[in-house]
Amino acid sequence: MGESLELTSAERERYLDEGFLVRKSVFDEADLVPIREAAERVAVRAAKASDAKASLVTRAIAPASDDYRVDGNRYVEAADATVQFEHGEGSQTIRVIEPFHHLDPVFDAFVEDPRLVVPVCGVFQADRVALWTDKINLKRPREGSGFRWHQDSPYWSHVCDHCDRLSNIMITLDDADRENGCFRLVRGSHRKGFLPGLDDGTALGPLFTDPNHFDESAEWLAEVPAGSVVIFDAHTVHGSEPNESDRARRAIVLTYQPADNPMFKMDETRNFSLHAR
Numbered sequence: 723m724g725e726s727l728e729l730t731s732a733e734r735e736r737y738l739d740e741g742f743l744v745r746k747s748v749f750d751e752a753d754l755v756p757i758r759e760a761a762e763r764v765a766v767r768a769a770k771a772s773d774a775k776a777s778l779v780t781r782a783i784a785p786a787s788d789d790y791r792v793d794g795n796r797y798v799e800a801a802d803a804t805v806q807f808e809h810g811e812g813s814q815t816i817r818v819i820e821p822f823h824h825l826d827p828v829f830d831a832f833v834e835d836p837r838l839v840v841p842v843c844g845v846f847q848a849d850r851v852a853l854w855t856d857k858i859n860l861k862r863p864r865e866g867s868g869f870r871w872h873q874d875s876p877y878w879s880h881v882c883d884h885c886d887r888l889s890n891i892m893i894t895l896d897d898a899d900r901e902n903g904c905f906r907l908v909r910g911s912h913r914k915g916f917l918p919g920l921d922d923g924t925a926l927g928p929l930f931t932d933p934n935h936f937d938e939s940a941e942w943l944a945e946v947p948a949g950s951v952v953i954f955d956a957h958t959v960h961g962s963e964p965n966e967s968d969r970a971r972r973a974i975v976l977t978y979q980p981a982d983n984p985m986f987k988m989d990e991t992r993n994f995s996l997h998a999r
């Protein structure tokens with residue numbers, strides 16, 4: 723960690739112009755081993771909590787709305803998180819957990835790692851930022867489903883009045899390439915702010931971006947080593963293909979916002995300051 727973590731002016735220009743910037747291999751194997759272990763602990767904890775919640779729902783002790791389906795896919799509200807399951811009928815495999823940082827002390831500390839907070843402060847040109855939300859995408863071998871093209875901003879717009887001032891940072895826990903469903907972003911797609919969603923009769927359709935409103939050929943594939951970070955604007959169109967490989971493609975996405983704002987799904991404000999380092 724000898725070199726400066728500050729965002730360079732070239733990186734900031736790229737972020738503003740293309741809607742994202744990339745830093746490869748920010749975290750090395752020594753960093754990643756405990757992070758991957760924590761990811762698996764979180765998955766086990768979320769699975770147990772989901773099973774327990776499902777049992778309570780079956781016995782009508784918890785509301786049916788805690789174990790529900792949207793467009794056929796299962797979600798469980800458990801362990802103070804939304805746990806999404808993979809799309810195969812009856813799948814017990816967890817796809818996404820949001821938020822997850824509170825489920826393991828390694829992640830509770832990770833959200834304030836200077837290798838994340840310093841460049842994000844550079845994006846905001848601020849010396850303090852707050853956490854907005856955090857999710858872990860597990861994308862298991864052969865089973866991990868894709869994410870259709872979308873912007874994150876519309877998903878938050880009903881509860882957030884500062885979607886223009888949210889910045890995501892993805893950290894890859896495994897080497898990512900097209901075979902294991904690497905992350906993809908569309909260059910410049912953030913420039914017009916909120917883009918129209920799909921009107922396809924599904925509940926989530928409006929959250930998927932209408933391809934007539936961005937240039938799909940401008941996609942950039944994040945074929946990056948484990949431990950890389952991609953910082954991207956909340957309006958940047960992004961997604962990924964399914965994991966068709968025998969390798970994992972796990973990733974964490976943390977979203978930061980201007981300081982002093984509370985989190986999305988938790989009744990708490992987590993500020994981080996450059997001066998606390």
Ligand SMILES: O=C(O)CCC(=O)C(=O)O
Nearest residue numbers: 859869905960961962975
């Ligand atoms: O992890 C991926 O491949 C896609 C993630 C994504 O689109 C999201 O978390 O909003």
